[in-house]
Amino acid sequence: MGWVDEKEQDSVQDRMYSPKFLALRGSSLFKFTAPPVTTWDWTRAEKSFTVYEIMSKILKDNDLVDKRRHCFSVQTETGEDLFFSVELDGELLTWEKAFQMATFLEVERIQxxxxxxxxxxxxxxxxxxxxxxxxxxxxxxxxxxxxxxxxxxxxxxxxxxxxxxxxxxxxxxxxxxxxxxxxxNLFAVLHCIHAFFAAKVACLDPMFVESQANATTPTTTTTGMASLSGISCNSQPPKLKYAT
Known part of the structure; x- marks a missing residue:
């Protein structure tokens, strides 16, 4: 979880961003205007999405929508593209790993x-x-x-x-x-198929399997909650193709 800047829809100006607090928790990605403090706060998110029905993508140079460089997009289950920026490259990697892990765990859970x-x-x-x-x-x-x-x-x-x-x-x-x-619900289905394929591939990766085993092994020195750190999405037109 952490602060990001969300680009306002239809905005062409670099300054048209709003601070949002994103959190990956269980099966959902939550978007808040302020960090959740109480259990009740989690029910009052501005928006929530099921992780295996959305697609996250780090934006490369050709994909960037303005002068901001550390950006990623989330294509929702309706095909809408949301754009977020962070301060550092390392934060992008953290979010990418978080999405991958959250999606994998949820596919593994629902089967x-x-x-x-x-x-x-x-x-x-x-x-x-x-x-x-x-x-x-x-x-x-x-x-x-x-x-x-x-x-x-x-x-x-x-x-x-x-x-x-x-x-x-x-x-x-x-x-x-x-x-x-x-x-x-075309995009939800496409994203779900991708999530299942990605989970299949992850299971064949020894390094991922080992990291997953280490991440789920309880230790006496660990405190707090471990943070959980997709096919690319086309924004214009909102059409997504998948091939193996």
């Missing part, structure tokens, strides 16, 4: 997430499962129509509004099978 969707005019459900991959089922009968492992996803694209086209590789024939689904 799966289901979203309502439409396929060929029928109401369906798409489950993103950390263990098995993608499962699409009929909303009424619960019958499974298809399932694919994460490794079978060879690419995807979206229209920036509601539709995602997945390209899966058939394990037997090796042919590519296209599945198009329509969602009412």
């Amino acid at each position: 799966c997430k289901t979203y309502a969707c439409i396929m060929e005019s029928h109401l369906m459900g798409l489950t993103i499962d950390f263990s098995t991959g993608f499962v699409c089922f009929d909303a009424a009968s619960k019958a499974v129509l298809w399932r694919y492992k994460f490794s079978q996803l060879k690419g995807s694209s979206d229209d920036g509004k509601s539709k995602i086209k997945f390209l899966f590789q058939n394990q037997d024939s090796k042919s590519i099978e296209a599945k198009e689904l329509e969602f009412s």
Whole structure:
């Protein structure tokens, strides 16, 4: 948690920033106008977001929106881009690691997430499962129509509004099978898929696994609360594509 400056929406002037207090806690990113002091304060955040349904990105030189250099963006579950700046490079790294760790821990905790969707005019459900991959089922009968492992996803694209086209590789024939689904919450789904993929990759990284084990091992000398320190987002137009 800590202070940042948030760029006001539609502002083209460098001075149009407002101080905000950001905090990553459990499954959520909270945005406050003042630091939370009591338990009640946590219920009065200016805004809160579910960590696996948003995307954080450190802005490089070509992505910077003005003269401020130490900046990162957060693309929300609605596709809105929020821009924040901090004082030092080290703070950027702290926030990046915090987002990664918070997202990983939450994916590890929930294991799966289901979203309502439409396929060929029928109401369906798409489950993103950390263990098995993608499962699409009929909303009424619960019958499974298809399932694919994460490794079978060879690419995807979206229209920036509601539709995602997945390209899966058939394990037997090796042919590519296209599945198009329509969602009412497109960006939340895209960010969630990315979060699950990122968590999968993290599990294969020995250094990350070791750091995670060390971070969750209690010691007698530790006091206080350990601070928890995503696919890039396009702001114009608000369209996000993902490929493996």
